[in-house]
Amino acid sequence: MEAAKTAKATEKYKNYIAILSTWVILATAIGILVGSVTSVLLNTNDFLGETREANTWLIYFLPLGGILIGYMYMYHGKESGNDAALGNNLVIEGVHGKSRVLRRMGPIVYIGTFITVLFGGSTGREGAAIQMGGSVSQGIIQFFKINPIDTKILLMSGISAAFAAAFGTPITGAIFGMEMVTLGKMKYNAFIACVVASFVAHYTTEKAWGVEHEKFIIQAIPELSIVTFAKVIAVSILFGLLSLLYCQLRHGIQKYTEKLFNKNHMIRAFVGGLVIIALTVLIGSYDYNGRGLDMLEQSFKEDVPPYAFIAKLVFTAVTLGTGFVGGEAIPLFFMGATLGNTLSTIVDLPMSFLAGLGLIAAFCAGANTPIAALFLSIEMFDGKGIEYFLVACLVSYIVSGHHGLWPSQSVYGSKSRLYGTKKGDTIEQIEQNK
Known part of the structure; x- marks a missing residue:
């Protein structure tokens, strides 16, 4: 009897170590890849932004750039009912198991971002990084045939890696990947993968590729009162x-x-x-x-x-x-x-x-x-x-309130009982009901 219990416990710990090792190894790979491609995003955006500033006439080509972006999403951004035009919302839906993140989404959003920046559209970079993070993670998930539970965890680690690499904030990146997908609930089951991917991506971007992030200095803090x-x-x-x-x-x-x-x-x-x-x-x-x-x-x-x-x-x-x-x-x-x-x-x-x-x-x-x-x-x-x-x-x-950048965010816990929302509703559903 004791031998059977010991064997069962041993098997349990072996399984635990195997799962943990899988998360660490795959999150490391995601961190390296996402950190590298985000470095390309940051350096290219800097170059294109400087080019536009030196040639202000480029803004008159923005409508033509829009046609190119629209063409990519209309004719190359859809697959099996999943639409890359949903952007970060598709990544969030992928974590919730409602949709499948497309591997092609990353390259498409990178090209689209470069066009937008070059011709003077008002935009940022973390959306492109997050979508590439989801795209890279999806590629690894499909290659290794990862199960549905670990798929969600690895997608969140891709989000963490992207945010950390884009802004040089590895702790924030780790938390962001767990907090972004559901309003009012932290996905702690992804903690290890998110932390590993975030820090690996950050150091890949800064140490391996030499990217320098912007610094904002607060010169004075008022006294507490x-x-x-x-x-x-x-x-x-x-x-x-x-x-x-x-x-x-x-x-x-x-x-x-x-x-x-x-x-x-x-x-x-x-x-x-x-x-x-x-x-x-x-x-x-x-x-x-x-x-x-x-x-x-x-x-x-x-x-x-x-x-x-x-x-x-x-x-x-x-x-x-x-x-x-x-x-x-x-x-x-x-x-x-x-x-x-x-x-x-x-x-x-x-x-x-x-x-x-x-x-x-x-x-x-x-x-x-x-x-x-x-x-x-x-x-x-x-x-x-x-x-x-x-x-x-x-x-x-x-x-x-229950509004935000990404309508696909689901609400696990209402911000206040005064809002009267239902658990599980997305921001989009809440806005439609109102």
Whole structure:
């Protein structure tokens, strides 16, 4: 009897070690691959962004670029009922087992992002990185014939690797992969794979390929006081509402143009490109085309135009709402930081502190990832003002309600009983019911 129990226990531990080893090995492979391809994304985007800035006339080719992107998604982005045009939503649905992530999605979104950046669409990069992370993970899953449970875990590790490599924040990346897919619940079963993939991708990007990420410096932190906390709560409400406004406008434009043009992505993007050209000419500035990193960095040091946050909001909502691709984290960083910069003339708090607070809070509200956003503030700003960032993340997260960047996010736990949502509903279903 004892021998049988011992043999059963031994078999159990062998199985445990085998599963753990599989996660570590495959997550390491995912980290190396995603870190390498994300390095290509970052370096290429920098080159194309500089090229566009030196040749401002390239923006007039944006509508033609839109046709190319639309063509790729319409004729090469679909397979077995799965559509790469869903972007990050397809990756989220893949984690939930509702859809299958397409291996071709990564290359398509990379080409689409390069076109968008070169010709002046307002976009970011984490969306392309996450979709490539999902694409790489799916390739490994299919090659090794991974079971459904581990498939979900490896897809989340691909998300973690992509975020860490894109922003140089490995701890945030690990948390983000577990927190992004479900609002109100952390997927702790993916912890080991997400941590391994995130750190491997980060060091692959920075150490192996020499990529340098942007640095944002908070020059002064206000002393802890009730008055300061009250001000932080007030501005965080505004940051949350800003993110909510962006998400609703971006999704509204997408739904309207899909209906208007019968989901013809080529026509949608062509018209969107024309609108971006018109907006650029109207505003008389190229600051809101591309990623906008220069003004984002400027918002921590000196005054920026008081309308910068709303201009970026409109440019990005039109760009991504009409079918161009890239990412939404950097545009949200831009909106939040420039709004914080503007508020510094009204609220008696340091400019760089408000810019940093806005950067984190706007992203938190849009992504619905308060824990990841808090760790992002720690990694980006060396832990300065962590008490204030905690409050800002919680306030903006609650204020934004059950809305966000990705309609496929499912709600496990409501942000408040006042919202009256059902467990398991997606953000898209909740918005439709309202």
